[in-house]
Amino acid sequence: MTAGEREVRCFAWAPDSASLVIVTTDATEYDAVFGPANVWEISIDGGLPRHVAHFRTAPSPLVIVDTGTGPVVAARVDGHREDPADSIWIVPLAGGEPRNLLPTVTGIVEEIFSLPGSENRVGARIVERTHGRLYSVDVVSGELQALTPRALGERGSVVHGVSISADGRRVAVIWTDATTPEEVFLGDVESQATPLTSFGAAFQGRLQPAEHVSWMSDGVEIEGLLTCPAGFQEGRRFPLIVEIHGGPSWQWEDRVMLNWHDWAQMLASRGYAVLLPNPRGSTAYGREFQQLLQNDVGGGESRDLVTGALAMVEQGIADPERLGIAGWSWGGYLTAWTITQTDIFSAAIMGAGLSNMVSEHGQGDIPSANLLYYPGQPYDHLDAYWASSPIRYVSAVRTPTLILHGDEDARVHPAQGMEYFRALKTRGVPVRFVRYPREKHGIDERAHQIDLMKRIIDWLERYLGTAVNR
Missing domain, CATH: 3.40.50.1820 (Alpha/Beta hydrolase fold, catalytic domain)
Incomplete structure (x- = not known):
């Protein structure tokens, strides 16, 4: 599907599953992710890729969100020296200039992911000061809605392993705080959560x-x-x-x-x-x-x-x-x-x-x-x-x-x-x-x-x- 003097860094499916959206750099070494990158759309049947956008640094990952005005590419990336905090940047799949969706958020976007059961929205794990939390982000307005089960959002950090139910109402995460080794928790959005594992039981009270x-x-x-x-x-x-x-x-x-x-x-x-x-x-x-x-x-x-x-x-x-x-x-x-x-x-x-x-x-x-x-x-x-x-x-x-x-x-x-x-x-x-x-x-x-x-x-x-x- 791809050829030429470029390295494919990551990809995502377009909403109609008829094409892939890919990120490429001209150089193959890992250092290239700190330099310019391009986003392309390419048909699964092959052919020439269509250029979507140019970024100052290589974004990863991508999430394609269907909106009322057409699909939007959401990417986790920074704006180099001028805007160094990793954030969510968006650009229409039809092409255009990327923009920072969350320019005023005091935190760093560590992860983005598809959000089942939601329109115009993408999920994000954002670390604010010393706490990692989950949010639903509107890709049009940048509005944030909390997803972290309430008991887990008030302390500690969601560190990874995010999984959202098909209806978007339940969330599984890996959570930890200073005295709790990483455990899997399952809960309702903005509600309570229950631990499903006890890997750190041996450290309880120690x-x-x-x-x-x-x-x-x-x-x-x-x-x-x-x-x-x-x-x-x-x-x-x-x-x-x-x-x-x-x-x-x-x-x-x-x-x-x-x-x-x-x-x-x-x-x-x-x-x-x-x-x-x-x-x-x-x-x-x-x-x-x-x-x-x-x-x-x-x-x-x-x-x-x-x-x-x-x-x-x-x-x-x-x-x-x-x-x-x-x-x-x-x-x-x-x-x-x-x-x-x-x-x-x-x-x-x-x-x-x-x-x-x-x-x-x-x-x-x-x-x-x-x-x-x-x-x-x-x-x-x-x-x-x-x-x-x-x-x-x-x-x-x-x-x-x-x-x-x-x-x-x-x-x-x-x-x-x-x-x-x-x-x-x-x-x-x-x-x-x-x-x-x-x-x-x-x-x-x-x-x-x-x-x-x-x-x-x-x-x-x-x-x-x-x-x-x-």
Whole structure:
């Protein structure tokens, strides 16, 4: 059905089932999704495709909605630097200029899907600040109607697995909060819901709740989730770990943190308080908040982490002598960067992090993502990339640092960890570099996950101690 110098990224059926609507990019590599893409309609009988629309970045997925004035293509996509928050963009299937259907929504559209039993509407999972909820969206007016069962919409997050009944009245979702591992819930739209599974029964009563906290940083309000340690007592200070999310276009949500990548519950069970900040540039807080990262990589977002840690000290929760910082991917980058800017942290964990933004642009598999945050290519803006590189300021680092990396990571090449390791070792800073064979950007093998978590605990106990022994 398709041919030529293009890559098909996704497709959807037209309402009459006589054609497919496809998204294509000119290049085949994954990096191409951060660049321009085209939407086409093509008959299932073959023939030449008909051009529908051009997008600044590649949309995915598509949902085709039949309206009274003709079919409309609804797509989850962003508007590049000018409108970076993922939203629902629409364009008539007959062709035209795409437009953002939800320009004023303060949140990020994580998923869109067909909505049975509804006309002119599409379903969407939208994360607003730290909560993921379901909505029915009118593709003509942009009006939102809540779909999340009421008891699930007031706390926690719908994370995925959305399924709507044929009449549109019942909804099944996978839902979680800080103390509830992911479970399948079934309920009526905007009403009650019942859990159908009990996968997390073994953790009942063993997990620590998360508290929403906020603080001011350079006049900007920053929000985060605070998980207090097991055995927490008012008036007693505990070691605090600031764990930074990746992305940077992502966010921490009110959900369970219980795996090799999300360490809050693991650390809380060992006596650590854990702060999960959503610094400027995070998604789910609106376009303007996300744009604060542009042309300021490592700047304000790093200060948001430091002010967050100090806010927990001011509140009497954190021991100022036992502060740690950690993260994976962009969180690893911000860890490496922040310890070049301050010495308040006594331990650091850099997971799959970037240390040299110039060399990283030529090593990683998504260099075009940098164009969302920098003014252009490093070949034209070398100073901007170098100015935000942790390796440039590495001589200021005093913080003992554990570096973790997958040996086959194409997203952030392990050479990034090697550069930072060699610099710290040369300068006499306590450092350890662990590379996991066969692993990519995520750590998949269970033995490696267990080893990674043990090393994290050992490193923190070595340099911060625990609530038990201090």
